[in-house]
Amino acid sequence: MRGTRGPDDDKPARHTSRSRGVAESKLRRDGRHCPVCLKALPRIAGKGLARKCTSCEAQPEPARRCARCHEEAIWETNIKAACQACGNHGSKLRVVAGALTEES
Secondary structure, eight states: OTTOOOTTSOOOOOOOOTTHHHHHHHHHHSSSBOTTTOOBOOEETTTEEOSSOTTTOOEEETTOOOTTTOOSOEEEOSSEEEETTTOOEEEHIIIIIOOTTOOO
8 A cells, every 4th residue: 555654664764965075076166156165156247257256255366376286276365275176175375385294
């Protein structure tokens, strides 16, 4: 019979996405969201997307390279930074210069 489950019967487990952990990284790299705070970048009429976040005031810094992927895709605020190419984020020191404790 259909629908014969009682209130005490175990419900089937809900599906949890396997990609939930990488969803944040995808938002940082998609070009439509701020890589620092993950808010959507505002649209400018006739020109596309703004190159400065209205929420956290982050903007691209073309002269800086990411410590992880070595691309010039760094967005910075006063204290935070994020790479739009690989999704690396955190303090400016960690993203731009790399962790001081790492040994190569």
